[in-house]
Amino acid sequence: xxxxxxxxxxxxxxxxxxxxxxxxxxxxxxxxxxxxxxxxxxxxxxxxxxxxxxxxxxxxxxxxxxxxxxxxxxxxxxxxxxxxxxxxxxxxxxxxxxxxxxxxxxxxxxxxxxxxxxxxxxxxxxxxxxxxxxxxxxxxxxxxxxxxxxxxxxxxxxxxxxxxxxxxxxxxxxxxxxxxxxxxxxxxxxxxxxxxxxxxxxxxxxxxxxxxxxxxxxxxxxxxxxxxxxxxxxxxxxxxxxxxxxxxxxxxxxxxxxxx
Amino acid sequence: xxxxxxxxxxxxxxxxxxxxxxxxxxxxxxxxxxxxxxxxxxxxxxxxxxxxxxxxxxxxxxxxxxxxxxxxxxxxxxxxxxxxxxxxxxxxxxxxxxxxxxxxxxxxxxxxxxxxxxxxxxxxxxxxxxxxxxxxxxxxxxxxxxxxxxxxxxxxxxxxxxxxxxxxxxxxxxxxxxx
Numbered sequence: 001x002x003x004x005x006x007x008x009x010x011x012x013x014x015x016x017x018x019x020x021x022x023x024x025x026x027x028x029x030x031x032x033x034x035x036x037x038x039x040x041x042x043x044x045x046x047x048x049x050x051x052x053x054x055x056x057x058x059x060x061x062x063x064x065x066x067x068x069x070x071x072x073x074x075x076x077x078x079x080x081x082x083x084x085x086x087x088x089x090x091x092x093x094x095x096x097x098x099x100x101x102x103x104x105x106x107x108x109x110x111x112x113x114x115x116x117x118x119x120x121x122x123x124x125x126x127x128x129x130x131x132x133x134x135x136x137x138x139x140x141x142x143x144x145x146x147x148x149x150x151x152x153x154x155x156x157x158x159x160x161x162x163x164x165x166x167x168x169x170x171x172x173x174x175x176x177x178x179x180x181x182x183x184x185x186x187x188x189x190x191x192x193x194x195x196x197x198x199x200x201x202x203x204x205x206x207x208x209x210x211x212x213x214x215x216x217x218x219x220x221x222x223x224x225x226x227x228x229x230x231x232x233x234x235x236x237x238x239x240x241x242x243x244x245x246x247x248x249x250x251x252x253x254x255x256x257x258x259x260x
Numbered sequence: 261x262x263x264x265x266x267x268x269x270x271x272x273x274x275x276x277x278x279x280x281x282x283x284x285x286x287x288x289x290x291x292x293x294x295x296x297x298x299x300x301x302x303x304x305x306x307x308x309x310x311x312x313x314x315x316x317x318x319x320x321x322x323x324x325x326x327x328x329x330x331x332x333x334x335x336x337x338x339x340x341x342x343x344x345x346x347x348x349x350x351x352x353x354x355x356x357x358x359x360x361x362x363x364x365x366x367x368x369x370x371x372x373x374x375x376x377x378x379x380x381x382x383x384x385x386x387x388x389x390x391x392x393x394x395x396x397x398x399x400x401x402x403x404x405x406x407x408x409x410x411x412x413x414x415x416x417x418x419x420x421x422x423x424x425x426x427x428x429x430x431x432x433x434x435x436x437x438x439x
Contacts, residue, residue, distance in 0.1 A: 012427045016401050017344060018408055042332070047434050049336025051402055052343055053380045054387060057297035064296075064310050065288055069281070071314070072321050077279035123278050 002026065007037055015044040166218070168255045170197070170236040177227045179209070183238070183255070186214040194243040195220065195254070199228070200235040207231060211245040233259050269334055277324045284321055291335060292317070295342045301403050302346035312345045335376060347405035379437060386436045390429060393417075397425035 007030045013019050014027045031038050164185040172179035181197055189195060194213050198206040207228055214220040227233075238255040272290075275283035295316055299309035316338060320327065327337050387395055393415075400406045400414070408426065412419045 009423075009427065012430050013408060013423065016426070017347060017405075018401060018426075043434070044430065045340050046332055046336055047430050048343070048402065049333065049339045050379060050383050050437070051387075051398075051430075051433065052298045052339030053294060053335060053376070054384045055294065055297040055301045055339075055403075057293070057300050060292050060296035060310060060313055061306075064313055065285075065292065067310075068288060068314055068317050069285060071318055072281055072284055075318075075322065076281070077321075126278065 002030070004030075004034065004037070007034070008040065011037060011040055012044055015041055015048055166255060168236075168238055168257070170257065172227060172233065174227075174232070177229060179225050179227050181210070181212075181220075181222045181225065181236075183212075183214065183220045184218060186218045186220060188218075189213060189240055189243075192243055193240050194245070195238050196241040196245055196249070197222065198237045198239065198249060199231060199233045200237055200256075202232045202234045206237065206249055208245055208247065209236070211241065211243065213243075235259060273324060273327060273334065276321065284317070287320075287334075288317055291338055294335060295338050298339050298342040299346045302343060302405060303349060308349055309346070312342060312349060315345055316342050333376065343402065343405075350405050382437055383433060386433050390432065394425045394429045394432075397422050398429035401426050 007027060010019060010023065010027060014024065019027060031041065166183065166185045166187070168181065168183035170179060170181045183195075186195065194211040196211045197209040199209045200206050209228075210222050210225055212220045212222055235256060235258040237249070237253045237257075239249045239251045239253055241250060272283050272287055276287065292313060296309055296313050299312040299316075300306065303309050303312065319341070320338075327334060387398075390398070396415070397411055400411045401408065406414065408419060408422045411417075412422045415422070
């Protein structure tokens with residue numbers, strides 16, 4: 001079995017499509033479980049893309065664009081034109097049929113044209129909304145990258161000449177049933193121990209919501225955690241417990257905050 | 261924002277997602293030259309390069325979600341997909357890379373036309389300054405689609421040396437562009 005480092009060495013060859021079938025399959029399996037290699041592969045593809053962009057050459061022949069646009073027109077997406085309907089054949093005695101059909105199709109055509117305009121407006125709005133969401137998503141990605149970066153330095157600001165106090169912030173959404181927790185200035189825990197976060201419900205005993213250990217600067221973070229279903233939180237609390245977590249708090253509450 | 265910047269590119273991709281054929285025409289005008297250049301460099305055959313050009317843009321039209329506009333640059337992504345498709349053609353094999361799986365990461369610089377031109381110029385400079393044996397290995401792997409075994413046979417160098425040359429050539433490219 002290859003080590004992570006060996007896979008890392010073969011990533012460039014994988015990105016170039018150079019690995020033999022068995023090695024490629026092994027790499028694909030490794031990539032499913034290794035986020036670091038996935039990130040490196042994406043960066044390598046960026047490098048390879050740039051390498052490709054160094055190519056120079058003539059403009060493609062004009063017929064290429066015509067060919068592409070014809071192919072695209074044959075495969076419309078989004079707002080599609082109505083399929084042409086076949087006119088039923090009628091008996092000769094109904095001489096008005098073509099005129100009536102033409103009039104009906106004219107009215108139908110106007111209706112379709114209006115509907116089409118309306119749909120195009122909706123589509124333009126959806127396109128803009130989609131773009132806004134992409135920009136927002138990109139901004140959120142950046143924020144998450146900063147928050148979760150191992151070299152990110154967290155600085156808590158306190159009144160001068162006051163000793164730093166442990167603090168914690170829980171953010172939760174009852175609707176999404178998700179939560180996250182951040183803490184700072186936490187003292188290191190003894191060997192075999194960890195901090196445990198508790199949800200204090202409106203009724204009943206505290207519910208464990210995850211264990212964590214602070215880093216060397218006293219910071220800790222639990223990102224995007226699932227809330228237990230059907231629980232209405234009255235408060236959140238933190239205690240020191242054994243590192244695998246406890247079912248109920250066994251030490252004095254160190255941090256606590258009410259939701260209301 | 262002017263034509264060719266990152267937001268403009270995202271808007272264009274969003275319009276293609278909505279099925280706007282005019283947006284596809286604009287995208288073609290913007291990137292067909294580079295797609296054709298990559299295909300032609302790999303295939304050395306104008307007819308084949310035209311077919312690959314057609315295939316790449318049609319794939320994007322059929323499946324625009326395959327490109328993640330919030331991440332890499334469309335130009336770089338198209339270059340990578342084009343190279344893959346051209347090499348599949350040389351090897352007379354079915355497409356091996358699913359375009360949806362081809363996620364690419366790159367600095368936002370690559371999405372801006374002016375910045376991209378500067379970076380591409382810089383990349384050409386890095387290639388020109390590279391040790392000739394290293395550049396040859398990288399170009400044979402990238403533009404001729406030769407496997408490292410084929411390159412080793414062609415150059416008479418050990419397989420491990422070729423692997424190292426390809427890998428360190430790419431590392432050098434990234435390091436010098438970042439510096």
